[in-house]
Amino acid sequence: GAVVSQHPSWVICKSGTSVKIECRSLDFQATTMFWYRQFPKQSLMLMATSNEGSKATYEQGVEKDKFLINHASLTLSTLTVTSAHPEDSSFYICSARGLGGRGTEAFFGQGTRLTVV
Amino acid sequence: AQSVTQLGSHVSVSEGALVLLRCNYSSSVPPYLFWYVQYPNQGLQLLLKYTTGATLVKGINGFEAEFKKSETSFHLTKPSAHMSDAAEYFCAVSEAQAGTALIFGKGTTLSVSS
Numbered sequence: 001g002a003v004v005s006q007h008p009s010w011v012i013c014k015s016g017t018s019v020k021i022e023c024r025s026l027d028f029q030a031t032t033m034f035w036y037r038q039f040p041k042q043s044l045m046l047m048a049t050s051n052e053g054s055k056a057t058y059e060q061g062v063e064k065d066k067f068l069i070n071h072a073s074l075t076l077s078t079l080t081v082t083s084a085h086p087e088d089s090s091f092y093i094c095s096a097r098g099l100g101g102r103g104t105e106a107f108f109g110q111g112t113r114l115t116v117v
Numbered sequence: 118a119q120s121v122t123q124l125g126s127h128v129s130v131s132e133g134a135l136v137l138l139r140c141n142y143s144s145s146v147p148p149y150l151f152w153y154v155q156y157p158n159q160g161l162q163l164l165l166k167y168t169t170g171a172t173l174v175k176g177i178n179g180f181e182a183e184f185k186k187s188e189t190s191f192h193l194t195k196p197s198a199h200m201s202d203a204a205e206y207f208c209a210v211s212e213a214q215a216g217t218a219l220i221f222g223k224g225t226t227l228s229v230s231s
Contacts, residue, residue, distance in 0.1 A: 006160070031216060032217075042223070042224070043207065043221045043222060043224050044161075044207070044221045046220065049216075049218055051216065091158075093160055095219070097216060097217075104149065104166070104168050105151065105163065105166050106218070108153075108160045109160055110160040111159065
């Protein structure tokens with residue numbers, strides 16, 4: 001299957017700082033990328049959908065000014081958690097869908113464990 | 118809107134026993150359906166998917182699932198459980214249209230005892 005690389009795999013930051021998470025599709029063009037958040041022992045909650053070159057579409061209840069999403073190229077999307085607070089600590093997972101055969105499923109990154117102290 | 122319901126947040130089986138994880142979906146358009154497995158602190162691994170065609174789908178590690186439109190179900194089965202199957206399993210649905218997100222169920226934790 002296609003490869004989606006997410007970096008970093010874990011990060012610890014101080015409260016009030018910002019953290020950037022990168023999501024790269026390594027062997028296909030990801031026309032659409034998705035960001036999910038997962039709390040311990042819970043499911044993946046969709047945060048936002050981004051199409052290359054367009055503004056992201058955020059799900060209800062997700063603060064767009066806090067979770068900045070950029071999808072500047074067909075292989076890279078970034079999620080920046082601004083002014084992070086302990087309640088933002090979570091597991092963040094990106095996924096990507098392409099076109100044609102690469103569009104029949106979503107390919108997932110390995111996730112980023114964010115801990116805000 | 119699409120949604121997924123996974124019946125049973127926790128399923129326990131003995132090694133060698135049949136595994137059955139239940140998933141029902143709701144979709145106003147023909148769905149794509151997926152089963153993923155997640156091990157602690159890791160991303161998701163695709164077990165199998167249904168897009169079109171044959172309704173019985175075979176996946177990796179001996180898992181299979183059957184799409185039943187009349188029952189809006191996509192249950193996951195494996196004839197004989199292994200200890201290594203213990204993990205979190207997620208059923209997901211999406212539209213066929215490219216660019217649509219997968220919507221996940223709440224997940225089922227599978228425990229396998231020896």
